[in-house]
Amino acid sequence: MSALTQSTPAAAQSGVAPEKELRPPSYWPFVVPALVVVLAIIIFPWVFTIWMSMNEWKVGSPTTFVGFSNYLRLTSDPRFLEAVGHTLVYTVLSVVLPLILGTLSAVVFHQKFAGRGFLRGIFIMPMMATPVAIALVWTMMFHPQLGVLNYLLSLVGIPAQLWVFHPATVIPSLVLVETWQWTPLVMLIVLGGLAAIPTEPYESAQIDGASFWQVFRFITLPLIMPFLFIAGMIRMIDAVKSFDIIFAITQGGPGSASETINIYLYSVAFTYYDLGYGSAIAVVFFLLIVLLAAVMLYARQRMLWTEIARGA
């Protein structure tokens, strides 16, 4: 490591020395160490993963090249298909809810009030806190007999729930944690968008006597749309990959009711040590995320075009 960094100044000098006009190449030495690291920890794992996915590769037994049969196996693996379904449900809920709540919070935090900076610091604590530590406390709060959530429900007359201990409620309960955790990120992104909006439209709306809702619906919302889209995209990527919270609270259970692709991938690779099949899942998983991102981009383009068409 130190050899790499120490070679940087020398390389920079030799790059500049012969010809001062040759400006662009001389910045390369700054990038080379990082390039080596990125190649080693990001590019190499990807290439190796693709290679492994075409092999029968189990820890402790010899490997054999099998072509695409790991991928074919995926299409008839009921546990994988079920995991895809769970992932999609979990993702849609974990994108939509934080988007709504985060936008509302951003509108509030856009106002000026005493202690705003400090309260914003408190507000973003859920997403900065260590996920495993949070998961542990949520598990205690979900406890059917001793948990504080059922006590709170009993105060408003709602019967006790089984939360993460029942197949029907486990995904919504995990989404509750995910929403609590990641609404702040949506808030921050939308807040950045609100700060960039000019004040003129609001002034004329006030003169015209527009209601708060009308101002939000017809001025604020269209102007923050690009930021909502970015927030939605980031939220989608993170929700699909969500691991810590699900693994620490339910490990995919009860049964396999909350087993997402990522949790299943963990079991295949590091419980059964079926690394070839696990690699195939990793590749398909990545492609699924790219596909979802492409669908969102396409939907956004369509929306823009219809808006333009309507305007014309």
Next chain:
Amino acid sequence: MNPSQINLRQIIGRIGLWLSVFVIVSPAILFFLWMASLSLKFEVDNAAYPPVFIPEHFAWKNYADVLASNRFLTYFVNSLIVTGSATALALLVGVPAGYGIARMAAHKSAIVILIARITPGLSYLIPLFLLFQWLGLLGTLVPQIIIHLVVTVPIVIWIMIGYFETTPMELEEAALIDGATRWQVFRHVALPIARPGIAVAFILAVIFSWNNFVFGIVLAGRETRTLPVAVYNMISFDQLSWGPLAAAALIVTFPVLLLTVLAQRQIVAGLTAGAVKGG
């Protein structure tokens, strides 16, 4: 409208605003207060129904028990070493890289960072796990330090590209004309100006490395666990009561929470820059 009407509207608006602030901040506040409450109660109070919010006797013993177990110290030191090394290495390679990419305007290189952002952490683990096994590194902290670079390096590069793009070029060009080398310009002109950006990158890299769990559960052995993994293992093996468990959880996440409140301005700047620009 007469003045008193405007005043009334303003007062109602103010009350509404404070009510909304209260509503949106309370889930975070109540959660962490409840976490503290759980960690400060004896078993009797934690098992009571209806729940006890503020106990008559505080169980400081829960914290003492966690801190006194000698394994905890080991795991704390492990976390410090892994997060410290991964962050230091990331700054060492990431800050110059961010500078180079910004000055070359090599925006296509950002695609690699985008791929890193999209890739699930587990996909890195399968090949790197095998690699570390072949190299015989699995009993040490080295594999975790290396794999934490997957988290820290993209954060540092991304934030530094954004930061160096906003710093003025004039000073650097003047220094070049005066005969300074590129390295001297970077070291003595660009780097001092970029200190706030480096602070943002440092804080975020530390937090996300400290919090990381998935790399540890695969790569850590009994002696090389980091704190998040240690807390997870407490749940599954030791059958501990809630008090000490909550205390351990709070100790693990306390440094991060403290950093969040103290450096909230830098964190917000870094997160919005990193997020909005496409991470």
